[in-house]
Amino acid sequence: MRNFTPSEVLVEAGSEQGPIYKNLKRAFPQVPFTFVEDAREAALALSVANDRFGAGKEKLFLARHRGEFLKKCPGSEGQVCCNYFVINFASNCPMDCSYCYLQEYLADNPALKVFSNVGDLLSEADDLLTRHRNCFFRIGTGEITDSLALDPYIGFCAEVVPFFADQPNVLLELKTKSDCVEGLLRLDPKERVVVSWSMNPQRVIDQDERYTASFEERLAAARRCQAAGYKLGFHFDPIVEYAGWEEDYRDMVERIFAAVDYRRIAWVSMGVLRNTPGLKRIMRTRFPSTRVLSGEQVLCPDGKMRYFQPLRVSMYRKMLSWIRSASPTVFVYLCMESKEVWEQVFGFAPSCEKELGNSLTAVRGEQKFGSGSGCASGARQA
Amino acid sequence: MNDQQILAYSKARDFRHNTVERWLGLNAPDRDALLNLAQGLDVGQNHLRDLLDWLEEIELRDGVSFAEILSREELSRIMSDPRLGRNDKLKRLKDELRRLRFPRMARIEKEIHQRVGEMKLKPQIQVSVPSGLESGTVTVQVKATDCDEMKRLIGDLVRLSEGEQMKQIFTLLRGEG
Numbered sequence: 001m002r003n004f005t006p007s008e009v010l011v012e013a014g015s016e017q018g019p020i021y022k023n024l025k026r027a028f029p030q031v032p033f034t035f036v037e038d039a040r041e042a043a044l045a046l047s048v049a050n051d052r053f054g055a056g057k058e059k060l061f062l063a064r065h066r067g068e069f070l071k072k073c074p075g076s077e078g079q080v081c082c083n084y085f086v087i088n089f090a091s092n093c094p095m096d097c098s099y100c101y102l103q104e105y106l107a108d109n110p111a112l113k114v115f116s117n118v119g120d121l122l123s124e125a126d127d128l129l130t131r132h133r134n135c136f137f138r139i140g141t142g143e144i145t146d147s148l149a150l151d152p153y154i155g156f157c158a159e160v161v162p163f164f165a166d167q168p169n170v171l172l173e174l175k176t177k178s179d180c181v182e183g184l185l186r187l188d189p190k191e192r193v194v195v196s197w198s199m200n201p202q203r204v205i206d207q208d209e210r211y212t213a214s215f216e217e218r219l220a221a222a223r224r225c226q227a228a229g230y231k232l233g234f235h236f237d238p239i240v241e242y243a244g245w246e247e248d249y250r251d252m253v254e255r256i257f258a259a260v261d262y263r264r265i266a267w268v269s270m271g272v273l274r275n276t277p278g279l280k281r282i283m284r285t286r287f288p289s290t291r292v293l294s295g296e297q298v299l300c301p302d303g304k305m306r307y308f309q310p311l312r313v314s315m316y317r318k319m320l321s322w323i324r325s326a327s328p329t330v331f332v333y334l335c336m337e338s339k340e341v342w343e344q345v346f347g348f349a350p351s352c353e354k355e356l357g358n359s360l361t362a363v364r365g366e367q368k369f370g371s372g373s374g375c376a377s378g379a380r381q382a
Numbered sequence: 383m384n385d386q387q388i389l390a391y392s393k394a395r396d397f398r399h400n401t402v403e404r405w406l407g408l409n410a411p412d413r414d415a416l417l418n419l420a421q422g423l424d425v426g427q428n429h430l431r432d433l434l435d436w437l438e439e440i441e442l443r444d445g446v447s448f449a450e451i452l453s454r455e456e457l458s459r460i461m462s463d464p465r466l467g468r469n470d471k472l473k474r475l476k477d478e479l480r481r482l483r484f485p486r487m488a489r490i491e492k493e494i495h496q497r498v499g500e501m502k503l504k505p506q507i508q509v510s511v512p513s514g515l516e517s518g519t520v521t522v523q524v525k526a527t528d529c530d531e532m533k534r535l536i537g538d539l540v541r542l543s544e545g546e547q548m549k550q551i552f553t554l555l556r557g558e559g
Contacts, residue, residue: 284438294443296484298514308487308515314557340518344556 001179001213004094004153006112008032012039012063015116020154021062024114027153039063043111051286053103056092056110065089065115069124070139084138089121089156090114090145095177098208098287099238102144104279114150118159129167138360139164142175148195149178157183165190171266173233179213179221185228194266195225196233199256201248204240208292215252219259226264237271237335239315241295241307250322257326265327267360270319271335272312273297274304302336309341316345331359388417397427404434412437412448419452422461423472432476436483451482490515490554497547497554506535509542511555518555520548 009024009031016035025033036042039061049055069087092102092112115121129137141147151157157174164172165188173194174184184195200208202215213221222232234256239249273292275283280293297305306312316334323332333356334342342349350356385406392402405416416437420430437448451457460466460474481488491511498509508523522539526532542548553559 289442291442294439296487298484298487298516300516308484308490309518310490310515310555310557310559311486312557313518317557338517344518 001217002094002211004149004211006031006058006060008034008059010034010036010039010042010059010061012042012061012116013037015062015064018116018118019159020114020116020118020156023155024060024062024153039111039113043109043113046111053092053107053110053282054096054286056106057094057096057112059112061111061113062116063113064117065120069115069121070128084140086143087121087125087139087141088115088144089118089141089160090150090154092144093146094149095146095212096210097177097212098210098283098290099273099275099279099292101275101279103282103286104276106144107282114154114156118156122160122163125163125170129170133169135169137170138173139170140173140175142173142196146176146178147174148176148180148184151180151183155183158187161187161189161193165192167192171231175233175235177209177212177218179217181221181225184225184230187228189228189230191229191231194231194233195222196235196266197222198235198237199252200236200238200240201245201252203242203248208240208287208290215255219256222256222260226260230264231266232260232264233267233269234265235269235271235335236319237269238273239270239319240273240292241311241315242291245315246318249319253319253322253326257323262327262330265330267331267333268323269333269335270316271337272307272315274300274306274336276304280305300338304336309344313341313344316341320345333360385413388413391417391420395426397430401427401431401434405430408448415449415452419461419475423468423475425472429472429476433479436479440479440483451479454482487515490559493559494551494554497551501542501545501547503542504535504538506531507538507542509548509551511551515555520551520555 005028009028011021011033013035015021040063043056043061046052046055046059065088069089071086071088072084090113092106092110093100094112125139148157161172161184164170171192171194173196175196175198177198181195184193197218199215199218205212205215222234226232236249236253239245273295275293275297277299283290283293296308296311298308299305307315320332323330334345337345339349350359388405389402392405405413408416416430416433419425419433425433437451440451441447456478457475460471460478463471466474494511501509503509506525508521510521510523512519512521524532524535524539526535550559
């Protein structure tokens with residue numbers, strides 16, 4: 001994985017008080033730090049770049065987050081949802097995957113930003129978790145950034161993992177394509193933190209996941225986290241179809257399950273490559289030689305393009321059979337798929353988002369939360 | 383041929399700047415092949431964008447140029463067929479390019495249409511699947527003028543649902559074909 005060094009760190013006034021600033025100063029002694037009154041204005045300078053999204057990754061902004069940190073994951077219209085909450089502690093990412101949806105989502109706001117007011121984030125999370133002690137939450141930090149890729153420089157995990165580890169009603173998911181787990185290893189997750197990897201065969205990583213950790217590096221990092229007491233998750237997402245994909249993905253699944261203890265895997269998800277027509281145009285410009293766009297994708301009712309249904313159902317079934325061969329009981333779910341696809345892959349579909357959410361939180365091993373004990377069978381038994 | 387002809391063609395049809403840029407960004411033989419096609423069929427912007435998308439993606443996947451794809455016999459045959467008017471030619475050409483771009487989906491669609499044909503449906507019954515095969519569902523439409531006819535047609539439908547062709551259609555939609 002490529003080491004990240006920004007060309008400049010721009011610090012918004014007031015952000016120099018917190019721990020993130022101190023960590024950045026320690027991590028980047030050679031990098032110029034510039035103080036600005038308002039990071040939003042400073043970020044406007046990016047608008048003159050040809051590749052604004054790519055240019056956004058070169059400088060690092062440290063600024064206050066002005067809105068709410070915690071949001072319900074928007075999911076995708078008409079698709080089965082897993083009832084997930086997200087914390088946006090940063091925006092954009094130092095890695096550069098060809099298919100990344102942030103290229104479209106952050107097109108007007110591409111600056112790589114880390115938010116300095118971690119205390120506000122924790123207060124907000126504390127308020128939510130305390131007010132709803134009878135509900136169990138799954139919260140992730142990897143929606144508009146990678147959860148761990150910046151951690152060696154900002155030390156975010158050391159600030160938040162101890163808090164979440166002490167909460168009785170939450171699982172924090174740290175989702176990554178990196179191997180930046182050093183900061184996690186000295187913390188005690190107390191069964192409240194899942195570290196999960198987006199996994200692809202090395203061929204896909206080489207072609208379409210620029211600056212990320214290799215497959216072996218990700219797997220080695222997963223083993224280290226498992227040894228340190230973390231639960232693991234694996235997201236086979238996006239699954240990319242190409243000549244020979246079956247051999248590559250089967251080999252990948254076998255190697256993962258041979259390397260980690262399947263009993264420590266909280267969940268496995270599957271999702272095929274998907275993109276909006278708008279993202280496709282951006283990908284054509286930023287990654288003209290990527291071959292992921294030449295798959296047989298069609299426009300689905302939610303506005304996203306996916307491999308046509310019989311093809312992707314067949315892909316999911318193959319993946320599921322390889323996963324089941326390696327681990328018959330691990331919990332598997334589909335990301336952003338319709339009930340019809342669930343039915344065709346698993347033979348059933350969750351009746352509502354709460355059912356899937358409850359199935360996923362069932363990995364906590366307690367039964368007193370929520371209303372899902374009667375409908376928590378999920379894909380684990382499929 | 384040269385860029386001026388492409389610019390003039392695009393200007394006459396009010397093409398957007400990025401469409402023209404994409405076209406001009408092709409290498410000379412591909413640019414010219416597309417201009418030939420566009421002029422021959424009076425292709426508008428939306429159709430041209432579809433063609434550009436599909437041709438680019440076939441090129442990336444198969445390592446063949448636009449010019450090579452457009453000179454394929456099945457496409458040349460459509461272009462030179464004197465029985466076809468402009469609209470039919472454009473439709474068939476796009477169908478053929480779509481088949482090249484989505485070969486497995488086109489094969490499944492063709493097989494489903496064959497199975498539907500083998501059912502020898504009465505004109506009052508229509509069996510169809512969605513474009514792009516999304517949703518995995520079969521739509522059956524029955525038109526009846528009175529209750530007796532409806533009963534007869536529903537009886538036909540029950541027999542159809544037990545027949546081999548309908549089972550094969552669902553098998554194909556589940557990706558098992």
